[in-house]
Amino acid sequence: MEWLVSKDPIIACSSGANQNTAISVIRISGIAKLSDLQENFSKDLNKVEPRKAYLSKIFSNGRNLDEVLLTYFKGPNSFNGENILELSVHGNPLNIKNILELFNSVGIRNANPGEMTYRALRNNKLTMSQVEGLDTLLNANSTEIIEQGLNNLGGALQKEYLKLRDLYLHLRGSVEILIDFSEDVGEEDSFKNLKESFDNFFNFLRKLELRTQTPRNHLLKPKVVFLGKTNAGKSTLFNKLLNNDRAIVSDTHGTTRDYVTEYFNASGVEFQLVDTAGLRKSEDQIEIQGIKLSKELYKEAFFKVLVINPLMEVVFDSLESEPDVVIFTHSDDSRFDEFLSNYKDLYKEKPCFYSGSIGPDGAFGPIGPGFKIGPIGPSSKNGPIGPKSGGPIEPLGPLKNLIFSKYSKLTKNNPILPERQRSNIKELYEKTELLAQVIETQSDIGVVSSEINTLDSSVNALLGITTPDDVLNNIFSNFCIGK
Ligand SMILES: Nc1nc2c(ncn2[C@@H]2O[C@H](COP(=O)(O)OP(=O)(O)OP(=O)(O)O)[C@@H](O)[C@H]2O)c(=O)[nH]1
Ligand SMILES: [Mg+2]
Incomplete structure (x- = not known):
């Protein structure tokens, strides 16, 4: 320090x-x-x-x-x-x-x-939010985030925080009017004025708060996690997506015991792909730990992939979090269609893909919705993909597209990334929600005034006007040497 x-x-x-x-x-x-x-x-x-x-x-x-x-x-x-x-x-x-x-x-x-x-x-060459913009820019994993970092380095967010502060000062002014001049202006009009100023402030803050709702790690370190029972074919898919035999594949149940991660790129965004230990009942303490980790990683994942071998089990245990996509493996097996029908109702609303190792050399076959027996998921997600459709195809293209399109949606509303700003906005938002109730009940104006004043430190903190040393230390320790 x-x-x-x-x-x-x-x-x-x-x-x-x-x-x-x-x-x-x-x-x-x-x-x-x-x-x-x-x-x-x-x-x-x-x-x-x-x-x-x-x-x-x-x-x-x-x-x-x-x-x-x-x-x-x-x-x-x-x-x-x-x-x-x-x-x-x-x-x-x-x-x-x-x-x-x-x-x-x-x-x-x-x-x-x-x-x-x-x-x-x-x-005073940079403001706090510009510094954080620089940090975002230097640590970005996608073009979208680089752009946001650059905008914030240029002062885009600071401008919005200044606007918020203006609205806040206006709100304070309107309470002063109510206290000091209501006799001249009229109590009803001055209260109307106060309500209006409060609504302007709260509406602006609400928009900022919406931009903090996407979990930060989903944007900066988006993890795509495979979950499924042992031998479902997770590691096979993991390797195919990476185009690299990174994880061990074998027909022994419980081959993957610790999770394995690698980066892969889809449409210019760097995602972290995670292969996990297969789920099953086990007495082995190490395997139990691995399974616990699998579930935790899945729960926290930005994109959840449930992998099922339909020949092996009828239904999957209920999961705490819904998958983004379900992949049914072993579509090369002649019994596939018959076993798949057990899942039709369960995953009616989910995008589903089929994959299979086909051919005597075990070459990986198509992954794509419905080319065998027709749709499980919504029909817009269907379309034949496979060797029969002719032309060179990338077997995992549809999966990559789905991952990327989820990411694009999350970045669309220009999310705010720096942790300090997110927690300041959330804190200010919570305090303002309480203030809304106080104003609504038209309690004693002295109480309203003192409640409004308590927002002052949060508004200033957001602007970086009052930033305690330990917060500063925390922000700058994230930077690397030479920045
Ligand atoms: N025929 C066929 N075999 C497959 C398919 N997918 C995986 N396999 C085989 O099934 C076995 C298990 O595959 P893995 O990818 O190791 O399965 P896993 O889900 O990672 O299993 P654990 O690590 O035990 O949790 C291997 O022998 C694979 O070659 C498929 O779609 N069709
Ligand atoms: Mg495995």
């Missing part, structure tokens, strides 16, 4: 220091005078003009360490308002380490995670 008040010069590699790249960027922030670093550069630093690039050697005790491009940003006209020296160095991790150590040896310490950006906040 000490670093929150520190003004020491700091250094960090801002482009990641663990990979061999052509160029890496090292930033030194908070130097008092550029010429203090003259000993380490061949370029005459007195002749360096801000915002111009210069070629220079870097020296360590007279030894040439690297040839770099340096750019100086003189505060306050820099990213964080401090004097910043930016070095484009050769991107060998060892070279980066040597350069960082060289500047450490002349008294410039390594920056803490997020410290460069924190100084931008401290120097």
Whole structure:
């Protein structure tokens, strides 16, 4: 926490220091005078003009360490308002380490995670929601979220919070009118005025609250979880979706005991695919733990896939959460149609796919709705997909499309992502709901006024005007070094 008040010069590699790249960027922030670093550069630093690039050697005790491009940003006209020296160095991790150590040896310490950006906040170069926008941008897993991060970095959310604050101040003003001038204006009119201001404020807040309803981890780390009984064919599907034999497949019940995760991409969004331990009654403590985890992962999943081998069981145990899709495996088996009919009523409203390993070589056959015996799910989801329909097909295309379209729907209402803002909005919303009741019952105006005043700290917190140190610390510890 000490670093929150520190003004020491700091250094960090801002482009990641663990990979061999052509160029890496090292930033030194908070130097008092550029010429203090003259000993380490061949370029005459007195002749360096801000915002111009210069070629220079870097020296360590007279030894040439690297040839770099340096750019100086003189505060306050820099990213964080401090004097910043930016070095484009050769991107060998060892070279980066040597350069960082060289500047450490002349008294410039390594920056803490997020410290460069924190100084931008401290120097009023960025607002809290812009900082959080930057965090969203840098950690985004999809184009939609990148766009949102960029908008918020540009101040889009801050603008809305300022509007909310305006509406709040208006509301406070209307109570003052009721208290001080109701004799002049008339009690009825001033109360009408108060109600109107309150409705404007609450309606705006309600829209913001709607945008916090999608769980954040569904948007930032969307998990697609397969659940089903042992030997249902989960790991087979998992491998096919990844196009990689990542999970062990065998006809032994209980092959997967711990969950297995891998990333896969559908329409430009990165999803985490999770294969889980098959459900069955077990006495084995390790398997029991694995099954418990399977259920937890399924419950929390952004997209739930229930995998059923219809030949193996008649109905599935009731589940706590409804699946997004049901996949019936073993459609290559001649008894498939007969056994599938047991499920017709159970999953009438769900999109259902069939899949099967076909052919002597076990090649994976089609996955798609209804090409064998017609629809189980809504008819709009049907359509023949399979080798017989001709042309090259991607066997798991329909499943990927379904996953992506759910994700698109969730991002459509421009959800608010940073946790701090979400909890501030929720808290403010709850308080305002209570206030609505107080106003509705037209209680003592003194009570209404004091209830309205209690919202002040929540509105300010949302704007980042009053952000306690531990909240700040928490936000910046999510940043990586060099941001
Ligand atoms: N014929 C046929 N065999 C399949 C199909 N899907 C999976 N199998 C076979 O069924 C067996 C079990 O498949 P897995 O993918 O390991 O099943 P699982 O659901 O992961 O099972 P656990 O890990 O035990 O929970 C393997 O021998 C697979 O080759 C299918 O659609 N048709
Ligand atoms: Mg398995």
